[in-house]
Amino acid sequence: MKMTDNQAKQDALDLTEDSREQEWRSASVVGELFKGVFRWDLIHPYPMQSAADKAIGDEVLLKLEAVLQANIDPEAVDRDQAVPKAALDALAKGGFFGMKIPTEYGGMGLSIVNYTRAMALVGSYCGSTAVWLSAHQSIGVPQPLKLFGTPEQKQKYLPRLAKGEISAFALTEPDVGSDPAKMTTTAVLSDDGTHYLLNGTKLYITNGPEAGLLVVMANTAAKVMNGKEKKQITALIVETNTPGFEVLHRCQFMGIRGIANGMLRFTNVKVPVENVIGKPGEGLKIAFVTLNAGRLTIPAISAAAGKVSMVGSLDWATSRVQWGQPIGEHQAVQDKLARMVSETYAMDSMAVLSAVLADNPHRDIRLEAAMAKYFGSERAWVVADDFLQVRGGRGYETATSLQQRGEVGYPAERMLRDLRINRIIEGTSEVMQLFIAREAMDTHLKFILPLLDNRRSITERLGIVLKMARFYSWWLPKQWIPRWRCFGAKRLSRCNRWYLQRIDHDARRLARSLFLTMARYQIKLEKEQLLLSYYVDIGTELFSMASxxxxxxxDLANLSGDKAKALQDLVGITCQASRQRIKGLFKKIRCYSPKKMELVSRAFLNHRYDWMVKGIMGNVS
Ligand SMILES: Cc1cc2nc3c(=O)[nH]c(=O)nc-3n(C[C@H](O)[C@H](O)[C@H](O)COP(=O)(O)OP(=O)(O)OC[C@H]3O[C@@H](n4cnc5c(N)ncnc54)[C@H](O)[C@@H]3O)c2cc1C
Structure with a gap:
């Protein structure tokens, strides 16, 4: 049994490894940080959207805002658990389901940065509507088709999708969430080779119950490679009007209550072979690549949530008087307000930076996008919770109830509920940490993995050892030799330049600590998820500070006087907070000892604490 579990785990890891992009298109600022190199030149001057592209985006945003205002009441969407059909039609008519589709296929052809600006705008108003648009465009059929589709597929489907035919992305199954290797949905090629027969059940598919088109991940015939059977996951375009497709259940959730999400069943659904995206077996790779840029919507929405929190908190903290003064004058509230502004600035800086970089086809942003998603979804949750707390009872009260009593209806509780999903979808935070850790260790794994591959000959392995010796003989000393970089950032105060030097210093500390940890744990490091998460969190703090x-x-180039001073102070507390967290994380690495935690967790799973669970009512039906 143990052997079977280990084999299943190894197969899952192999499949994920085979599906990741092996080569880097360009140096990545985050990837370099983990190698001990702070490439300030890659993000400085701060990459800006061109004026012409910004003007296009400004116009789209104006139209989008008008459509949202005229057709959507976000409170009603939450209450009625649906975005009205008329509102979806109005969005489709305005072309907002085709924002990323090239103009030649009838779409708007927006840049990634303009698309994320649009999604931030929608997300700041109605989380559910943002998910309708995002599930369709960030991960639904248009994106993989744009990246991997044949000219015929693009011609056939993109115009339909641009006009508002809704699509969805179907990977998750009842027994398959973070680990797609266990996927059971199958697509079996017919004897005459003209079509596949699709069978299986998919769960949690956003837009699925209303979609006309789906991209479905399914197992096609396994391939034997190096004497071993390898699973082949294939991406298929499925028309939902094909016989055999049914919606089994519509799921309901804590937040984003107006989305259409469900459990879908496929019974002998005929899918023409022309509907394979890419090649058979490339499905998971297609999903990963699609998600690289697709993930950028969440950081943009997270930053927008921070801005909404700022607006509502400013109003309340200045007008609400308790104990003889506005609550914004009480230090405990000030702490939350300062954190809110600081985290919002950090989320926005990372989100915009990653989106602008993503528009450059030569830049590889898989790590920046993953980090921006991980950082944004985690921090927006804290910020929105602070917003709710600053609003006190009014934070917990619904916007509708507030309005009915004649007060301003800030939707703090709805926003918190809506945001929670971002830590789960498009890679849970834990899975994002593993993804980032894998990519962060790539420099070292490029040597270690082939070395451990016992299919390689002794000569091949000796060659790898020689290459390693050559690489580490210059790389390792570099991580220890102290150095001082001047950083010619003109407008930054001396203090902020010092923070740049700390990033440079901590990047090398991070690289050498990671190297020593890898040397100590070797292949077993993969099991030390907590330890890996500390490294990922240090890298994330460094990227956040740099952004x-x-x-x-x-920004300082456009600000003067009090505003410039306020920004300098803000940067100071943001970097200071990051520095403190980094110090704490290095300490955690030094004192890493998960044994007790593991003992307690295992004891819990073995029912040793059942005696504690008394005096409650079982409310599981
Ligand atoms: C509202 C909503 C919308 C969604 N939309 C879509 C969609 O459009 N298309 C689609 O295909 N799917 C969709 N999903 C599914 C979503 O992507 C999955 O819920 C998510 O990937 C997590 O999978 P899971 O729920 O099965 O959790 P599991 O994978 O079972 O994970 C449970 C917990 O274990 C942790 N965990 C799992 N594996 C590891 C590991 N190796 N190491 C450490 N921790 C681990 C996870 O982080 C999590 O905390 C949606 C889900 C929801 C709730």
């Missing part, structure tokens, strides 16, 4: 410092320099 903030680069963005601040650009």
């Amino acid at each position: 903030v410092l680069s963005r601040a320099e650009s």
